[in-house]
Amino acid sequence: MRLSLPREAPPASITVVVPCYRYGHYLRRIVDSVLEQHDVHARVIIVDDASPDDSADVARAIAAEDDRVTLLAHEKNKGHIATYNDGFGLVETEFVTLVSADDLVAPGALGRATRLMTAHPGVGVVYGPVIDFVGDDTPTGEYRWGRETWSVWGGHEWFATLTRRGRNRILSPEAVMRTAAMREVGPYNAALPHSGDLEYWLRTAARWDVGRVNGRAQAYYRVHGANMHLEHFDATAEDLRQRELAFAAIAGRDLPAPLDGPREHRRARMALAREALLDARRRLDRGADSESVRPLVEFAVEIVPGIRATGAARAVDRRVRRADAGLSPSRAQRALEFAYSQVDRVRWKGRNVLGIGNVAKHLAPTPAHRSATTIIAASAAQEERR
Known part of the structure; x- marks a missing residue:
């Protein structure tokens, strides 16, 4: 719609x-x-x-x-x-x-976000596309991706999407909150200095709907040194562990029905374990040694012991044995990693267009707005300017 x-x-x-x-x-x-x-x-x-x-x-x-x-x-x-x-x-x-x-606020971003929340009183936080820049190379002008549209998700479905994927979908400078939501959600968790933002957005989505401005840059995010994430989506065991702590913290809270903290935590652990194994496999396919991926494998097994029996774990084991034998990645390994790297680039751009969804869903609003997805409008237009 x-x-x-x-x-x-x-x-x-x-x-x-x-x-x-x-x-x-x-x-x-x-x-x-x-x-x-x-x-x-x-x-x-x-x-x-x-x-x-x-x-x-x-x-x-x-x-x-x-x-x-x-x-x-x-x-x-x-x-x-x-x-x-x-x-x-x-x-x-x-x-x-x-x-x-x-960081910087993009031109017109605050008006776009506040207009969305004014039109939809149930929305507690609004985010949108982010433009990365390096050093003092400050972006200029207005960045567009097709028409400006809005998306509104029921907070509970947005919450569940994050737990199923184990990733934060908001960098931070693009997020605008309703102050009433900020007061209800409460302060940032001092026990989570490295993943407090993820836990904060989960807390917000547990009680408020989530909106997104599509088609316009909402913030400019300065990339420092090793944070050059446009190349590939390498995780580290410590990053994954910090995210797991955020999901564990939210699972321990008194969440409104129908959210179930332990169930969502289990989903998040599985997503993080799979991510750890995928990243280990990709590192090995780029020629890394087995010791460099050991923390990732140990993390995956620690949070989901049964994952050792999966095909993903066996694929990593085969690559570890090959690396320990002194063999370089095979042609098939290199081809697979090249394919993943191309998907990474498409996925990063797609995130700027659609937010958390892979495709736009158009559903009629239902009374249970906190658990139903209500897409007001979602832009799948081709990127006009980058």
């Missing part, structure tokens, strides 16, 4: 919380990217976590120039989770988003 989108709506009030630690040289760009959004009433709260450089001084100067900018400066370093939560505690506007000092 495709609907025309409302283009006119009263400007919403939104606060952008900008956590900062030694990123003072990026602050003016992120603040400008927020205050230049003309279809919202935007405010900025910079939370400097006792940076040892001049970041707080830069933030103080920016705040002195514009009364829409506020600085909260920590006297002692508290870490990024406390920095997030302290910033959230100062929000008084209807909507809120958290954007790292080194």
Whole structure:
């Protein structure tokens, strides 16, 4: 079911919380990217976590120039989770988003997200396509993929999609929340410094629907060093373990029916174990030695002991034996890895077009909106500009 989108709506009030630690040289760009959004009433709260450089001084100067900018400066370093939560505690506007000092808000992104939530009061968080950039090569102009459309998922189905795949579908700078949802969901979990965002979006989807803006970039995400994920989707055992901790934490909460925490946790563990084995196989197909993949295999067996009997585990075992015998990857192995690398690129672009879905589903709304998928509109248009 495709609907025309409302283009006119009263400007919403939104606060952008900008956590900062030694990123003072990026602050003016992120603040400008927020205050230049003309279809919202935007405010900025910079939370400097006792940076040892001049970041707080830069933030103080920016705040002195514009009364829409506020600085909260920590006297002692508290870490990024406390920095997030302290910033959230100062929000008084209807909507809120958290954007790292080194990232940027895309032109028009805040208006698009808030219009979606204004039109659909059950939606607690909205995300959308993200453009990666490296260093100071800041993106310019507006990035488009066909028509601008909206997707709205029932929160419970979106929750289940993440547990079935074991992956986070929101990077973070593109996510805009309804402040009422943020208050209900509560603070970031200090026990999850490396996967708190995943657990936070799961908590949100347990009680609120999830929306997505399609066809327009919603944020610019700065890629640092080893985070060059456009090449392939390598996981590490530690990354997988941190994600498992997030799923375990959410499973231990009192989730609303029909969500079942232990069941969703089992699904997530299986997804993570399969991902670990797939990544081990791909590393070996690129010529890695058996020791480098051992942590991945051990992680998979640790969280799903029965996975040793699967074809995926046997495929890894065959490759380990080949590597231990001093043999290079076979021609078939190299061809398979090449095929996977091409799928990776398509999948990354497809994520920017469709979000979490492989194909768009068009279903009529049902009363049980928290567990039914309601796709208002989903764009499968070809990428017009990258």
